[in-house]
Amino acid sequence: MTRINLKRVLFWLSLVLLSTLTAHSQTLCVIDGTPIPDSLLHITIDEMRSDSAKQIVAKRLGFIPPYAIESIQTFSAEEQIRQGKNITFCKSPADIIIIRTNSLAELQWVINGKLRKPRKKLTIIDYKLSPQRITEALPRGIKPTDILTADILTYINDPRLEKHPTIVIKTKTSNRLLNQRSQPEGK
Template identity: 80%
Template sequence: MNKKILMELSLKRTLTCIILTVLTSLTTRAQTLCVIDGIPLPDSLLHVTINEMRSDSAKQIVAHRLGLIAPYAIESIQTFSADEQIKQGKNITFCKPPKDIIIMRTNSLAELQWVINGKLKKPRKKLTIIDYKLSPQRITEALPRGIKPTDILSADILTYINDPRMEKHPTIVIKTKHTAPSKNKRH
């Protein structure tokens, strides 16, 4: 009997939270939609205004707020008015139209380099630092051949935001349980 009452209270609390979330999201003003490399970013990761993105320092603003990539890893930034795009007959549909749309593209300097047990390795599929930040489990999908997620002892992400060397990529450094046996083994 007590379990049933607790379950009903929990359900009521959950429904109340859902209703409040929906109501607050319906009453808030439309935000700017930021898309990097085809992936919409939540405001919690990057919140910028259309005026900031139209300024000469837009790349620096994005790099600083993301805290993941250097400004030179951002290839381009385009800004659009959502109303303008809809009026022009673009095939865009939104549940809740954004105020503005910002589309950014990164270059290869945003791609993660992979260092496994001290050696540079090629991943199964390319992964950018933005992909990683939005969904860290994508690392397991991109692991180089022969590496299993269960073999990983540690994984660290290195970013070179303030490094003056432009060729520095964000790097994932992985240490595994098993290292490849040495070919030059002496007995």
């Protein structure tokens, strides 16, 4: 008799768990076309409809200033599906939030003390989601194996609005040049 009761309890427990998961579906947040995990940015649709939405996103992310956020749009997932949008979800979210950043979220590249242009544009959000993207965006002539140090500088509370997040890289070639300059000419 205990086996039957245990099976019933497990069955009802699984039904309750499934119903609570579907009742409390998450909000899907997309920044610059990339879905953001809830662990990185947990926001609600009500927060994003408020006047301080940009400040909320900036504070929760912690590495982007509010003025680097260009726009925030909110949609109901059911409404988008009803309108015939070509959207497919494994588990339908309650709402969809689309955030677009401007050029102030793009990383500037300083390599060996000089401003360089990357092979492809990279935002601070791309970096936070996948630091390996740095190797894809390295300027021409720089190999990942040449990198000695890489530091990310963010200017969140800086009053100068034109400050971009910056990646500062030192390579092996800069050290070789310094060593050659410091050696006397006769050796």
